[in-house]
Amino acid sequence: MPELSRFYGIIIRMFNEAISKHNRPHFHAYYQGENISVSIDDEVEVIAGQLPRKQERLVLAWAEMHLHELQDNWELIQSGAQVFSIEPLK
Secondary structure (H helix, E strand, C coil): CCEEEEECCEEEECCCCCCCCCCCCEEEEEECCEEEEEEECCCEEEEEECCCHHHHHHHHHHHHHCHHHHHHHHHHHHCCCCCCCCCCCC
């Protein structure tokens, strides 16, 4: 699963769903053994999983700031192309 970004111990990843395209466009955020799936279609929202509140807020804020880049990466990875890195929070 390609890594798109990493900040404050949070890892952002996205993967290809070419075989089963039943899910909304989304990415995964991992932090200390926990993870969430975050939609990036009409709005940014947690659709599965749980992170500590502070890390979840950081992920959602980052996703809002980089929504178009995330959507572009979703299209790239679904077509089998290589994704690009996205600037982390600083």
